[in-house]
Amino acid sequence: MYKLSNLLLACVLVFSVNAQENAGLRLPAGFSATLFADQIGTARHIAINDKGILYAKLNNANKAGQSIVRMEDANGDGIAEKISGWGKYGGTGIYVRGSQLYASSDDAVYLYQLDANGEVINPTSPKTIIQNLHSRRQHASKSITLDPKGNIYVNIGAYSNACQEKDRSVGSKGMMPCPILDSAGGIWKFDGSKENQSYAEGKRYATGLRNVIGLDWNNTTNSLFVTQHGRDQLNTFYPTMYTDAQNAELPAETMYEMKEGDDAGWPYVYYDPFQKKKILSPEYGGDGKLEGEKNALDPLVAFPAHMAPMALLFYKGNQFPAKYKEGAFIAFHGSWNRAPLPQEGYFVAFVPFKNGKPSGEWEIFANGFAGPDNNKSPRGAKARPCGLAEGPDGSLYVSDDSKGAIFKISFNK
Amino acid sequence: MQKMQFKIVSLILVALFYCIQGNAQNMKNGKKIYETRCLACHQADGGGVPNMNAPLDAASNVVGTDIARLVRIIRYGYNERIALDGFYYSNAMTASPDLKDNELADLLTYIRNSWSNKASAITVAQVQAAKKKK
Numbered sequence: 112m113y114k115l116s117n118l119l120l121a122c123v124l125v126f127s128v129n130a131q132e133n134a135g136l137r138l139p140a141g142f143s144a145t146l147f148a149d150q151i152g153t154a155r156h157i158a159i160n161d162k163g164i165l166y167a168k169l170n171n172a173n174k175a176g177q178s179i180v181r182m183e184d185a186n187g188d189g190i191a192e193k194i195s196g197w198g199k200y201g202g203t204g205i206y207v208r209g210s211q212l213y214a215s216s217d218d219a220v221y222l223y224q225l226d227a228n229g230e231v232i233n234p235t236s237p238k239t240i241i242q243n244l245h246s247r248r249q250h251a252s253k254s255i256t257l258d259p260k261g262n263i264y265v266n267i268g269a270y271s272n273a274c275q276e277k278d279r280s281v282g283s284k285g286m287m288p289c290p291i292l293d294s295a296g297g298i299w300k301f302d303g304s305k306e307n308q309s310y311a312e313g314k315r316y317a318t319g320l321r322n323v324i325g326l327d328w329n330n331t332t333n334s335l336f337v338t339q340h341g342r343d344q345l346n347t348f349y350p351t352m353y354t355d356a357q358n359a360e361l362p363a364e365t366m367y368e369m370k371e372g373d374d375a376g377w378p379y380v381y382y383d384p385f386q387k388k389k390i391l392s393p394e395y396g397g398d399g400k401l402e403g404e405k406n407a408l409d410p411l412v413a414f415p416a417h418m419a420p421m422a423l424l425f426y427k428g429n430q431f432p433a434k435y436k437e438g439a440f441i442a443f444h445g446s447w448n449r450a451p452l453p454q455e456g457y458f459v460a461f462v463p464f465k466n467g468k469p470s471g472e473w474e475i476f477a478n479g480f481a482g483p484d485n486n487k488s489p490r491g492a493k494a495r496p497c498g499l500a501e502g503p504d505g506s507l508y509v510s511d512d513s514k515g516a517i518f519k520i521s522f523n524k
Numbered sequence: 525m526q527k528m529q530f531k532i533v534s535l536i537l538v539a540l541f542y543c544i545q546g547n548a549q550n551m552k553n554g555k556k557i558y559e560t561r562c563l564a565c566h567q568a569d570g571g572g573v574p575n576m577n578a579p580l581d582a583a584s585n586v587v588g589t590d591i592a593r594l595v596r597i598i599r600y601g602y603n604e605r606i607a608l609d610g611f612y613y614s615n616a617m618t619a620s621p622d623l624k625d626n627e628l629a630d631l632l633t634y635i636r637n638s639w640s641n642k643a644s645a646i647t648v649a650q651v652q653a654a655k656k657k658k
Contacts, residue, residue: 153575170575248605248614272616279618280601347564347618447573450563490571490579513574 134518135493137479141432144477145189147508147519151180154510154517155203156254156422157498158212164229165191165500165517167510168205168214170252178202179214181229182517189519197234203252203324204265205498213263213303215253218246220265220301241265243309245295249278250322256335258328263303264335265313268322269296273342273394274378281348285394289378292318296377298326298337298369319374319407320367325423331437332368332467336411338420338441339365342381342392343448349393359452360385364420365410366439366462366469376407384413412439412469418456419444421497421512425464428505431522438463440476442496442509447489454488457481459496459509477509477520494518547633547645554634557627561620562635570639578613581639585609591646592654594632598623625651 134146147165152173159165165182172178177196184191204215212223212231221237240263244253250268257263271278274289274296289296294310297318301308317335325338346358353361362381367373376382380389380403389404391397414420422442426435438461445457461476462469482493489495494511501507502519509518558566562580566572570581580586585593585608601619605612623631628651636643 248603249616251614277619278603278616281618344564344618347561350560447567447577448564450567451559488567488569488571489573489576490567490569495574 134516135479135483136477136518136520138477138520142477142520142522144518144520146516147184147189148180148182148191148194148517149515151182151194151515151517152177153201153512154180154515155252155497155512156205157500157508157510157517158205158207159500159502159508160207160225160229161209161503162229163502163504165502165508166205166207166212166214167498167517168202169515170203170512171201172199173515179205179212179223179231181231183229189521191517197231204255206255206257206263208257213240213255213257215255215265216246217251217253218242218244220253220255220263222303238306240303240306241301241308241313244299245270247295250295250340252324254324254326256326256328257303258335259330259333261303263301264316264326264328265299265301266320266323266326266337267295267297267299268324269320269377271378272321272344273392275394279344279348283394285378285392287395291378296320298323298335300371316371317369317373317375319376319379319404320369321377325420325441327423327425327439329368329425329467330427331425331464334467335369336423336425336439337367337369338423339367339375339377339410340419341365341416342377343417345393352393352399355451358416359449360416362390362416363410363413364416364418364443365414366412366420366423366441367408367410369408374404374407375410376404380404380407382410382413384415387413412462412473414441414443414460414473415455417446417448419446422499424499424501424507426501426505426507428501430505431507434463435461437465437467439469440499440507441473442499444495444497444512445481445489445492457492457495459499459507477518480509480511550630550633550645551637553627554630554632555638557623557631558634558638561618562631565615565617570635570641572613573615575611576613576615577617578608578611580635581641583609583641587636587641587643591632591650592657595628595651595654598628598631625655 133144153170154167178198180196182191183193202216220241247270275283277283300316341362345353363384391403443456459477480494497512498510565577572579602617632646
């Protein structure tokens, strides 16, 4: 009897441990995951310092009234036990280098000073580096990254779907030229150390990007890479041109290498991954076949439509197997505009790179964020990948902005 | 006498049947409009998209009494970014200015009685009154 109950207990234990295995994620062989933190708030982008202290920028202040959360795993068990925070404004971007921590609201970028323990010194008096950027609800979040020289690159998303005269309205034409592009729909470059900059002090670095949330500096190519969210609702506005099934697959979500002055073609064209062409937008007279904007960039990688790439990270570490070195991880939020077809995304993808160029097909790296019921409705998703960061030991961290989980993914030699 | 009673009962039954049928037909019409014009953003489960497209399921305004506001939102679109049940949504809602009064009534009846929502059906007369309110 005693033995039987022990056996039962063991079964229950094994079962519950299994239920938690890899924090519910599905990973390639040899990888494991822990739930580094949970319920911290709407964690958008994350950054990690050289001591392994993780910072998350929240979209809205959490219950504790914090919008930047500091997480530390002092005992090294893969779970942060020291969690604190500061800041009152919502936002997306966060970037840490040495003792400097940059964080963005939807219209500004602030700079904080950290002490030797990675604790913030000036929580209520950061320097304002950039201010008064357009924040007009749609695509308002400001993602940031820096180059080695200390220039800061900021995404200013277009406050529109396809630059129609009346946004998201049936039959409304595209504006020619699109007036949004002078102050949004691209990447702006600023000096990372100067205060109180705005449009006049910055420079439109690249244009024709509807909304970029994932961006990273690539040290191999010494250039900026971005992932764009393609336009929505081709079937809603042009039901005779695009079926629901076509809308679910068009246009591709895209990755570009953006050099100064580059144009990715929004709103005049979108990228069709089947024809492998830049197709003229129907708002600008397109019919699903006519091409346009010959001088605009072609994407380096085309992903399935509407999956919403939220973060891009080039892997620099040595912990993961060699194939991952210098490759790109992309966090996909998960789609909504594939409905009525099933939603997709809600995973972290990987693209292998060699010498600064994609060297193979993209693949799913970490999946299962939406939860085990596989009911991929945006509201029902258990977690929606949003931010990525690489720890000093080469572990990969993934943030979730719906319930506020942080996952830590490691390779077990 | 018994015959009379039978007649009345069957009359009531027939009337009831037509009532339910009518409602079912209204719901069916509403569903069709929802699927072509609203589902893309508000989703099949009425849950919307967190931070982006407001949920209609379990939304206090949707099952509430301000029918004029609902009619206005559907006809003219919506992009005010005020807190809805405590949350903000970033997207701009597409207007449907061409829906007829009976279509608006059916669509409202549908969103007020789908998923976990349970509220009164909306009649054409109510839509017309709502339009007058501006």
